[in-house]
Amino acid sequence: MNNTFGKTFRLTLSGESHSKEVGIQIDNIPSGVEIEKESLNKALKRRKFGELATISSIATTARKEEDTPIIKKGLRENNKCYITNGESIIISFENNNIIPKDYSNFVDTPRPSHADFVRRIKYGKDYSSGGGIASGRMTLPLVMAGEIAKSLISTKLNNINISAKITEIGGQKNEKEWVKLIHEVAEAKDSVGAIIECTIGKLPIGMGEPFFDSLESIISHLIFSVPGIKGIEFGNGFLASRLLGSQNNDCYISKDGKTLTNNSGGINGGISNGNDIVFRVAIKPTPSIAREQESYNF
DSSP states (O other): OOOEEOSSSEEEEEEOTTSSEEEEEEESOOTTOEEEHHHHHHHHHHHHHOSOGGGHHHHSOSOOOOOOOEEEESEEEOSSEEEEOSSOEEEEEEOOSOOGGGGGGGTTSOOTTSSHHHHHHHHOSOOTTTTGGGSGGGHHHHHHHHHHHHHHHHHHOTTOEEEEEEEEETTBOOGGGHHHHHHHHHHTTOOOOEEEEEEEESOOTTOOBTTTBOHHHHHHHHHTTSTTEEEEEETTGGGGGGSOHHHHOOOBOSTTOOBSOOTTTTEETTEEOSSOEEEEEEEOOOSOOSSOOOOOOO
16 A cells, blocks of 8 residues: 655655544655644635535534644644644544444445445455545545645745635536535435636746656646545646637747636646646545445445
């Protein structure tokens, strides 16, 4: 099992869904980087409760955890922020709401579209860790790593801004219909997927190392580490395959590389071109639903 990603900014995940804790180690971080507590807490709450406060009780997991970061190494603390000291950063989060026995039936009768079956074949029979490394619980240390990465970026490139928004839920693009849709699906004991769009503004020209470390490759590698992600597209993405070259091309309009359109999503040849990086990700409907389903008893 490979729980490590990256060369310079290197992440190593630890723990599993129903183990004692989950955590992350981050290597090669210089000293003096400040991570604002307010921004970190906001990101952790966003992960926990979702974007839409009116449906958080039915649209997020029923599992209750404190999600309080426990700093074991690499950070010192003051009232407003954590500050890196140059050592490897090690952070953990306790798992308190753990009931492994609830997963015992899934060893021989795996849940549809979960990782139960493939994990049993690859690693052997075991239900003690619940959903294990494939659980959405593992996004908690990833969010922590993301906030530290953003803080590190801001010390070197303080004009960069990163934002993400939901653009579609269950095929519905009208935001006004989302709450009604999710309530209806929840009442049917089912789930829906979504599309999220991320924009990175003012990234300098030249980021990305073709061939195998192109900017799209690195972003996609990390994006697909998030459980539930099933697709990604940059700029026009799949729409580009239905256009003519003359329709999809981005024409330059200034010497700093600005283009009239941004159909390429800010990347050419695996390298950032100075325009906004724009990509969208497809998130499948969670397979953890209350609706009765059929499976196979192995």
